[in-house]
Amino acid sequence: MSITRRNSLGAALAAGFAVAMAGPAAAQGPVRIGAVLSVTGPASFLGDPELKTLQLYIDQVNAQGGLLGRKLVLVHYDDGGEAGKANGFTKRLLDNDHVDVIIGGSTTGSTMAMIPLVDRAQVPFISLAGGVEIVEPVKKWVFKTPYTDRMAAERVFADMKQRGLTKVALLSETSGFGISGRKQSKLVAAKYGITLVADETYGPKDTDVTAQLTKIKSNPAVQALFVFGFGQGPALVTKNYAQLGMKMPLYQSHGVASEGFIKLAGAAAEGVRLPSAPLLIADKLPAGDPQKKVVEDYVTAYTTKYHEPVSGFGGDTYTAFEIWVDAVKRAGSFDKAKVRDAIEQTKGFVGISGIVNMSPTDHMGLDVSAARLLEIHNGTWTLVK
Amino acid sequence: MSEFVQFMFSGVTSGAIYALAALGFALIYNASNVINFAQGEFIMLGGMAAAFFNAHGVPLMLAVPLAIAVTAIAGLLVEKLAIEPAKNADVTTLIIITIGVSLVMRGLVQIFLGKNTRPLPSFSGDAPFSALGATILPQSLWILATTLATVAALAWYFGRTRAGKAMLATSYNRLAAQLVGVNTRAVLLASFGLAAALGALGGVLVAPITGASYDSGIMLGMKGFVAATLGGLGSGMGAVAGGLLLGIVEAMTAGYLSSSYKDALPFVLILLVLFFLPNGLFGAKTTERV
Structure with missing residues (x-):
């Protein structure tokens, strides 16, 4: 010793x-x-x-x-x-x-x-x-x-920016997770040139959110929808989104990054994008990936x-x-x-959350690249390049 | 116009679920003057049991009635094990017991059926129907149709059958009912079984839309209670009207005002109703005779 x-x-x-x-x-x-x-x-x-x-x-x-x-x-x-x-x-x-x-x-x-x-x-x-x-x-x-939820929001906004989507509707859950996510999303949106043109909420145990979605759908400015919630709520939102035949790109937060979400939302989850740690797609990481x-x-x-x-x-x-x-x-x-x-x-x-670089000013040591962007395709996760 | 129709569809879907929950409150209140705060857990148990059976290979057609039966038995057990031993206690004590029962049920389900939200397939697919420029899920139609059928069945039960009339008589005057030979203890037991079955029915109907989880009964139970109070506690008609009103007000608030007020407005509504109509919209006018 x-x-x-x-x-x-x-x-x-x-x-x-x-x-x-x-x-x-x-x-x-x-x-x-x-x-x-x-x-x-x-x-x-x-x-x-x-x-x-x-x-x-x-x-x-x-x-x-x-x-x-x-x-x-x-x-x-x-x-x-x-x-x-x-x-x-x-x-x-x-x-x-x-x-x-x-x-x-x-x-x-x-x-x-x-x-x-x-x-x-x-x-x-x-x-x-x-x-x-x-x-x-x-x-x-x-x-x-x-x-953090801020990094999740940043990862999503970065992808939106890349796709030229700048007018975004935010639909957040009235749970602690959703409230914090809403706050952080509003804080970092401008950094990526994103304007939040609608700001709606739903309850974590609501049985229907088509009212909020109809409002967003009929707003001509909205180019994409970003949902910040956890558990069964986002699955319900995704189902209602499909029910209303909405076509704008749908983004979810890291709160839905579990197999349970795909099971709950079923076919409606097709095309949903979300940020996640690489854990969900362990078998799909390219061979050279340091975290594989x-x-x-x-x-x-x-x-x-x-x-x-x-x-x-x-x-x-x-x-x-x-x-x-x-x-x-x-x-x-x-x-x-x-x-x-x-x-x-x-x-x-090299951890599972990401590659960690701590410092006296950073006690988390992760940057935005720690979150991978996934898209749900045919009932499973795919890595968005 | 199409927006309004969509908001109506949204409100009616939620409202029908609230109505089923409210009917359960009304049944037990009638038989015992007890507000059963475990009603939401019956809803939860119905959904969880159906999802559990279905996940273990039981076909949906069988899983649904099985879940309702299991929940009805749970309702009978609750009455036998928790309410009956305290039958001489006053109503407040019984209400507190139901709160305890709800905590126990939630805990047991969490341990034995798990903490994750369980999915249940829709009864007849997920392809939405379009009408008047708005869309509605087939499952929502199932919910509406079943709520209507349940109300009709309950009307027949209370109006035409001996057991139903006995239950009604007990609610009007327990002592008088006893004097004419109604077994009021059996009535109380039956009311718990029936309320649990009703709750479970609501649970299995809503599970395909929201998924089922051990903690989903809290919110549904509370909305059901609000709906029952709104319509007038103990009134079957009032429970249905209260539920639909609550659902529609929520949807319209979210649609035309802001979703931030969605959960607040129903409570403003209940304050107003209770202020001007203390017995609710359809509650019986009680007059104290001196």
Whole structure:
């Protein structure tokens, strides 16, 4: 074990203190990884694959003899999608469980509730939520792996610009995901020369949205439709869009990037374009793609163990966990300050979310190219070149 | 003109679903004065069960009645296990029990049928019909036709059958009904079974349009409750009128005003109706005798 003394005196003291507290015997004990995930409740579609992914890869590290010779133990709590609970469980992870890193916060709300505690306790924290506000402004101990809704909007607008579509109707969901997406879309539209000529909303559990779509259809200025929603709502929008015989190009957000969407929307999904991490099209990535191997290995490992399709959320969890493992290896220790510095210095790391290049001013490390643009064709995804 | 027709189609589709949900509220309210907040979960269970059976190879023709039967049994179980043991409690307690029941049902479905939205194929294809420059899905026609048939069937049940009349008598005066030999406990049990079956019917009808998920009952239950209150709690006619009115107002708001107000206007409407017509549009005028 080589410990380089290039960090601040404080960090070195903290490390010494930790070793003194733990004693030589405990140094060989397991390392605790804390996680607060929304495994049940309305955000369980996030937390469920996240927890499964963490367990899968922690087991894998342990089976190979552990990390720096020590076993990893997962301490996880389920916040049920409630930010208040996430805060309480984080306190428990820090005060009682003495974890070395925290992964999670499935939702932006939970993550924001966890940040003040993590900041005070000075523990590396990698969030799995999408909101831009998690890493803007940059917080010393806080990182995240999924790309943001702003980048999803930018990816879509870039494609529209390329196709010469500048007058766009926005139809967003009145859920947290949709509201944030609407805000970010309005913020970046001008950057790509896009004018939002209609701005409509729908409820996540609505049974019909033809009224909103009829309004958009009869607006002669509209050249393309961009829907920002999650789950069954966008599928309903797509079906109603087909019902009304609408011809303008239909774009969806990364919120529908799952096999479930194609199943729900059926034939109506033909021609829909959306941004997504490359996970969905693992088998269609060109041979030279730098992410191909990582993505394919993850898909194989996950589906072999759990017999269910992968989701982007599990992929982001893989990226978060592996970034931490990589940082620990480079730091050569579990010392929190050193690991934090190493995470911040992550360069060219090939994850599932994208190629990660962290810096002191960027704690996500992804650029717009991390999102691939897909088109649904004959009931499956194709990569738009 | 074609826009208006399209908004009407949109409103009537949603409205018919709300009406089916509202009918379930009315049935149980009549039999027990209890507002059953688990009604939305019956809708959810119907859709989820049908989608589950269908995904496991049961043909749609069989999956739908099977799902309705399963939900009806669930309704009977709810009455037997949760409502009957507390039969001497007051109405408020029973209402709170139904909220607990809804949470349990949602949780169980989440664990055993999964958290993902499940698809269910449309009953007769997805090719829309065109009329007056607007389009409507075949599934919407199924919903409308079934709602009408259900209303007719309920009218016959309450007007022409002994069991229906017994249920009606219980709603007017429980003690008097008991005195003339109506088994009011059986009536209560039957009302839960019937309300659950009605809810499930709504669930299987709407699932091909929206998909079915464990949490889809919350919103539908709430809209059904609003529709039932709007029409006058306990009135079958009122439930249908309230549901359609709610659906049409929502669609017109989204179409002509802004979709941002779509969810707010129905609640403004309910405030106005309750302010000027405290018993709802079709509610019975109750007079207190001194």
